[in-house]
Amino acid sequence: MLGLKKSDSRLLLLVAGITLLAPFILNPFPEGSELAQFNAGYPDLMQRFVIFGIFAIGFNILFGLTGYLSFGHAAFLGVGSYAAIWMMKLLTMNIIPAIILSVIVAGLFSLLVGWISLRRSGIYFSILTLAFAQMSYSLAYSVLTPITGGETGLQPKGSDPRILDAALVNGTTPKANLFGLQMGSSFDLTLGSWVFTFNTGFYIAAVIMLISFYLAIRIFRSPFGMMLRAVKSNQNRMNYTGLNSKPYTLAAFVISGMYAGLAGGLMVAMDTQAGPERMFWTASGEVVLMTILGGAGTLIGPVLGAGVIKYMENILSKINSDILHGWFAFLPDGLENLIVNVLYPFIGKGWHLTLGILFMLVVIYLPGGLVEGAQRINRLFKSKSQNDSKAKPEPAE
Amino acid sequence: MGILEVKDVGKRFGGLQALGDVNLSVAENSVHAIIGPNGAGKSTLLNCLVGKLIPDSGSVMFDGQSVLGRNPYQINQMGISRVFQTPEIFGDLTVMENMMIPIFAKRDGAFRMHAIENMMAERDIVEAAERSLEDMNMADKRHQHAASMSRGDKRRLEIAMCLAQEPRLLLLDEPTAGMARADTNNTIDLLKQIKDERNITIAIIEHDMHVVFSLAERITVLAQGTPLVEDTPDNIKGHPKVREAYLGEAA
Numbered sequence: 098m099l100g101l102k103k104s105d106s107r108l109l110l111l112v113a114g115i116t117l118l119a120p121f122i123l124n125p126f127p128e129g130s131e132l133a134q135f136n137a138g139y140p141d142l143m144q145r146f147v148i149f150g151i152f153a154i155g156f157n158i159l160f161g162l163t164g165y166l167s168f169g170h171a172a173f174l175g176v177g178s179y180a181a182i183w184m185m186k187l188l189t190m191n192i193i194p195a196i197i198l199s200v201i202v203a204g205l206f207s208l209l210v211g212w213i214s215l216r217r218s219g220i221y222f223s224i225l226t227l228a229f230a231q232m233s234y235s236l237a238y239s240v241l242t243p244i245t246g247g248e249t250g251l252q253p254k255g256s257d258p259r260i261l262d263a264a265l266v267n268g269t270t271p272k273a274n275l276f277g278l279q280m281g282s283s284f285d286l287t288l289g290s291w292v293f294t295f296n297t298g299f300y301i302a303a304v305i306m307l308i309s310f311y312l313a314i315r316i317f318r319s320p321f322g323m324m325l326r327a328v329k330s331n332q333n334r335m336n337y338t339g340l341n342s343k344p345y346t347l348a349a350f351v352i353s354g355m356y357a358g359l360a361g362g363l364m365v366a367m368d369t370q371a372g373p374e375r376m377f378w379t380a381s382g383e384v385v386l387m388t389i390l391g392g393a394g395t396l397i398g399p400v401l402g403a404g405v406i407k408y409m410e411n412i413l414s415k416i417n418s419d420i421l422h423g424w425f426a427f428l429p430d431g432l433e434n435l436i437v438n439v440l441y442p443f444i445g446k447g448w449h450l451t452l453g454i455l456f457m458l459v460v461i462y463l464p465g466g467l468v469e470g471a472q473r474i475n476r477l478f479k480s481k482s483q484n485d486s487k488a489k490p491e492p493a494e
Numbered sequence: 495m496g497i498l499e500v501k502d503v504g505k506r507f508g509g510l511q512a513l514g515d516v517n518l519s520v521a522e523n524s525v526h527a528i529i530g531p532n533g534a535g536k537s538t539l540l541n542c543l544v545g546k547l548i549p550d551s552g553s554v555m556f557d558g559q560s561v562l563g564r565n566p567y568q569i570n571q572m573g574i575s576r577v578f579q580t581p582e583i584f585g586d587l588t589v590m591e592n593m594m595i596p597i598f599a600k601r602d603g604a605f606r607m608h609a610i611e612n613m614m615a616e617r618d619i620v621e622a623a624e625r626s627l628e629d630m631n632m633a634d635k636r637h638q639h640a641a642s643m644s645r646g647d648k649r650r651l652e653i654a655m656c657l658a659q660e661p662r663l664l665l666l667d668e669p670t671a672g673m674a675r676a677d678t679n680n681t682i683d684l685l686k687q688i689k690d691e692r693n694i695t696i697a698i699i700e701h702d703m704h705v706v707f708s709l710a711e712r713i714t715v716l717a718q719g720t721p722l723v724e725d726t727p728d729n730i731k732g733h734p735k736v737r738e739a740y741l742g743e744a745a
Contacts, residue, residue: 315609337567340604
């Protein structure tokens with residue numbers, strides 16, 4: 098299918114199925130029930146799942162294939178966001194030009210950063226990219242305020258020129274759209290006590306993510322992808338085989354920068370604002386965590402990692418001590434308080450602790466990430482079923 | 495005029511004169527061995543030929559063109575392939591992929607952005623890689639990760655990768671170092687076969703005299719950074735200067 102081999106098409110179909118049915122899958126609990134707070138099927142979060150999925154897919158093309166660990170990819174995401182918002186201020190609230198420009202600008206910026214940073218490898222490369230990202234963050238905060246809006250960031254305003262759009266009715270705020278289809282518009286489907294929300298913005302972002310995922314598979318299976326893995330495996334042999342590893346790594350860097358820019362542009366399309374905090378180094382670190390948690394160098398890993406981290410950030414952090422008390426109310430008071438006190442550091446604002454422990458466990462016991470975990474479980478079942486069939490006596494001839 | 499002409503090459507590391515006025519001519523389609531005791535400058539000389547080191551003085555001409563100032567990948571594209579002392583292969587890749595990379599490099603040059611095509615759809619490359627693996631009797635290992643193979647197999651793979659580029663000059667840096675006797679003999683047989691079957695020039699740096707005398711047509715003896723003698727294996731065997739360099743005054 099689409100030039101992919103069987104197992105890859107199956108993976109693509111699986112991801113497509115999960116993504117397009119996400120409003121159902123993420124809302125398994127009926128509205129108003131105790132567990133409804135674990136529902137993640139609201140537009141804002143679903144959009145974040147796919148956007149960070151794109152970010153991580155792109156990051157994985159660089160880190161997973163070539164092994165070059167960039168600590169500054171949030172800069173490209175931020176630059177993409179600013180490019181998109183300027184498009185919305187100057188040209189039109191239609192998201193297409195905004196997204197196209199965000200990819201182009203992020204691509205050019207990553208070409209510059211990559212060209213300089215790739216003079217070094219290993220830790221020095223990481224530090225150089227980190228320096229660039231922090232520089233971009235600080236500049237966006239201070240001297241570049243006329244372009245970036247400084248601390249307050251940028252939003253489209255009624256007074257912006259927007260040369261392609263008709264004038265706004267007085268008092269209305271400009272809204273991002275795709276040829277009139279508004280990103281914020283949703284349709285609620287109520288089935289019994291379940292409510293499923295289908296959001297336009299989410300579906301547009303989801304389709305773009307599926308296209309990005311498809312392109313990533315093609316890159317992984319291409320001769321170019323093999324050369325990138327060769328860079329990671331043995332650069333010495335590569336140079337003595339007549340291959341120049343520099344342009345290969347630079348191309349991977351720019352491609353992943355463009356993916357980051359696309360994610361940044363989509364963020365603006367979904368929520369029309371951009372600020373410098375998007376480029377802060379913790380944002381760069383987050384995409385590294387996503388990729389490693391899910392499984393660097395695997396196709397599905399980064400998307401999985403992005404989903405897990407964003408889910409924890411948004412769901413786990415909302416559980417507070419009152420909710421915990423509610424859950425354990427059936428226990429005697431002393432025991433209830435004890436359990437709540439033990440669990441409390443891991444939830445709410447303490448969700449980072451849970452993430453940290455999960456990350457440590459994965460890195461130590463599953464260096465291949467959650468994907469490796471899934472593969473091990475899969476193998477366990479397979480060998481079990483094989484043993485079962487072996488145990489059966491062979492029928493006599 | 496040989497295919498490789500080394501003229502007055504000198505290289506100094508701080509106070510150490512690693513190479514001093516080395517002259518060497520490797521004739522086309524011959525097997526030329528460079529031997530010498532430890533610290534004689536064999537590896538330095540080799541690194542000067544492949545672009546890893548730039549000599550302080552002298553010239554290195556390959557097929558009438560200077561190799562000095564070029565990167566290793568450019569020198570490789572000129573037709574010089576190098577086999578390392580410890581096999582340098584792509585350990586994380588499969589044997590088949592290892593085999594395909596040099597063929598891609600030969601066809602597409604140092605860089606080509608072929609990011610959307612399917613690698614396995616490149617029929618001519620896949621077929622050439624399969625043929626090379628069959629020649630080496632490694633076809634059954636094609637899906638194996640290269641790092642999981644034995645040392646001898648890694649060496650065979652590395653040689654196969656170099657040969658797949660159809661180089662005009664094959665440089666071997668102690669190809670049997672650290673190998674068991676059986677593996678050493680296999681490697682010698684393999685190199686003999688390559689020498690007989692292909693139009694290729696081989697330059698070999700080696701410690702093991704057994705390997706040198708079973709393969710080489712000409713031998714250059716290097717001592718303290720300068721060539722001592724250059725002659726046929728038979729003449730080298732009994733040469734007093736060589737004995738002296740290897741075994742010291744006592745001999």
